[in-house]
Amino acid sequence: MKSAITVSYKGDVVTTIDIDHSSQKKFYTFGRSTKNDVFLQSAIVSNEHLVFEVRGDQVYVRDLNSTNGMFINGEKQPSAVLNNGDVIRIDDLSNNHNEGVMFIYSLHSSNIDEKWLEYSLREKTEVTIGREDSNEIVIVHSLVSRQHAMIEKLGSHFYIEDFKSTNGTFLNGKRVTGKQKLEPLDTIFIGSTKLIFHEDKIIYNVESSGLRLDAIHISKFVEESKGFLKPKQPKTILDDISIGIKAGELVSIIGGSGAGKSTFMDALNGFRLPTEGSVLINDDDFYENYEAYKNIIGYVPQQDIVYDTLSVEDMLTYAARLRMPEDSTEEEIQARVDQVIRDVELEGREDVLIKQLSGGQRKRASIAVELLADPKLFFLDEPTSGLDPGMERNMMQLLRKLSNQGKTIILITHATANLMLCDKVVILGFGGKLCYFGPPSGSLQFFGVKDYADIYDCINKHSSDWQMRFKQSEYYSYFKPLEVKTPKPISAPEVADRSSMKQFSILCKRYLKLTLADKQRSIVLLLQAPFIAFVLLLVVSDNPIQFYESSKELIFTIASTGVWIGLLNSIQEITKENDIYRRERAVNLKLIPYISSKLIILGVLSFVQAVLFVAILTQFITLPTESLLGSIRLELMITLFLTTFAATTLGLVISSMVSNSDRAMGIAPYLLIPQLILNGLVFKLEGAAEVISNLAISKWAARAIGISFDLNSRPLEIEDSGFRVPQRDLPEYFDYELSLLYQNWMILVGVAVICIIASIVSLKLKDN
């Protein structure tokens, strides 16, 4: 463990005190006298002014009864334990900060180089911050926009303003909107850089600070159902877990099935909050500042988050366009994609389709997607599952390499053969009991076993005993986390703002590419309409609209075809990409662009299907000579398109609600068969049936086609044979009127609108 104290005087950095926590040297003194470790000839500094004391992982500062004392984060204090980014000031009695001495405390991990820099705001009215060199403060990071934010002086005060950056600017943990006034020692977050406003200067850390993570007294209680109609029982699934993970460490969570590994990891990454306890990232309350940290967290779920039918390069390029700042150039996107391909060692496989990769390579592709945003804190849920022992070792070596680059990596694994590559291991017993936390080698000693696999035996049988033994062991006191000084309340995370139009355009292009890439499926979908039209032609006469009965049969078939085709177009479209959707949604995916991209592509598909069907059918049958719009073909195409599209939106509702494609297909008959029964052509609709039938798309489609065919004026076939039949009922809704046709079309549009809203609401509900 290393840390550093940057010392500046009158706005210039004079020296840095590098502290190696494992060295024998525990005290670093500061004062005017040359006997001090760091001395400064200044009237405001006492001979022996203050001392920094190293206590394990922590640094403690104490005033040595100096004349001017010291201000820690703006508050005069005699002593304190320092947290990353803390600012200590020594000012003269007139409190003139410009003339004072300042210390900034920063944490270092052995392989991470973090520096604190200063930017003077003196005589500045505008200071721009961004990725591009033309900015005054340049922060080179993939989450920072070219021109990200600006600090502006208005009157005697400074204000911060965000330039509609993709990933936002955060002032004291809250996203900046408009111009916000800066108060001394306010903390600004841009990407993973922390900027501290300090009177007339900005102090900020650059590259590539890893993140330290402390979990403090994490507990989770749930109500467990013991069976139908039986009362629910309270159950503890995480039992008071406290651990401290240092920046740049690789940590494995292991334990038996149902021990609480996923629940614990989700508490650490903020996806599912615990009932009690807090998580600190570099001493900040993570849940409180979730919005600011969300973008620098990577998460690879157990299921792969890649599209099978895209090539590695295409998959990564679309993901980069969605995740990198909107003002990233194509060159920057390409450079980042190339970099992550190198990071995960997939060079030479760029053009290979994801489905053609081996299991290990697929997992690497999923990791690459997450690396695009250069996460500092990386969570992986069983990245080694399903891999053979060789690939398993390669995967662990890859994660080791990434953690050596400064990422803090936490993974769930059953791959105990390679645990030695980790810095620490969390061993959970049944009921979420922490049975061990520390170096992997220490765990063998702690449990008195020779093989990691034998640890499972111990914890499965006696998890409470091991939990107690661990609490009494030296490991517990040595690796326990930093205690939070004032835990802040847990607040619900918000979603970062991005341009909907840009996202919509990227999603449309990706969805089109995916649709075209799956040639077999696209051909099957496009051939459906012509196929049904040709089959229909086998059974209908040349002039089916001549008589009432055959017209009704034709209307029934056309309306049912539209509903059927539309529903099958979309019923699996969201659910089949559930895992990718969930991950992208957690990062920055917006619902309206997402659903709209589906509607555009599926809308075009519905249109082509409707046109093909009507064009083929009407080529071979005699059509009525009259039409309300001047073209019977056009009327039929519009009706069939609206029917197919409305059914497509209904399919999207189902797809947004269910958890997998099989379930979606299982629900399809429940929607399709009632459409056949309730369209009003086969059975008379009365009472409840009539009310419920209003929900059937086929009913409005049948009425629209019936009007176009002027069904009411078609004679019965029996009349044609000379028989006289009693006058039959002529329903008004088939009256040959343009306004009635429009009415049915409007209803179909209305159904589509309601279904679109329902799918958005259903996806929104899934967020929780």
Ligand SMILES: Nc1ncnc2c1ncn2[C@@H]1O[C@H](COP(=O)(O)OP(=O)(O)OP(=O)(O)O)[C@@H](O)[C@H]1O
């Ligand atoms: N919301 C909940 N309500 C009731 N029980 C829950 C809830 N969430 C998790 N559990 C239970 O808590 C226990 C721990 O679940 P968790 O998924 O975290 O275990 P795990 O160690 O990841 O298991 P596995 O290795 O099988 O994936 C399980 O018994 C699970 O059924």
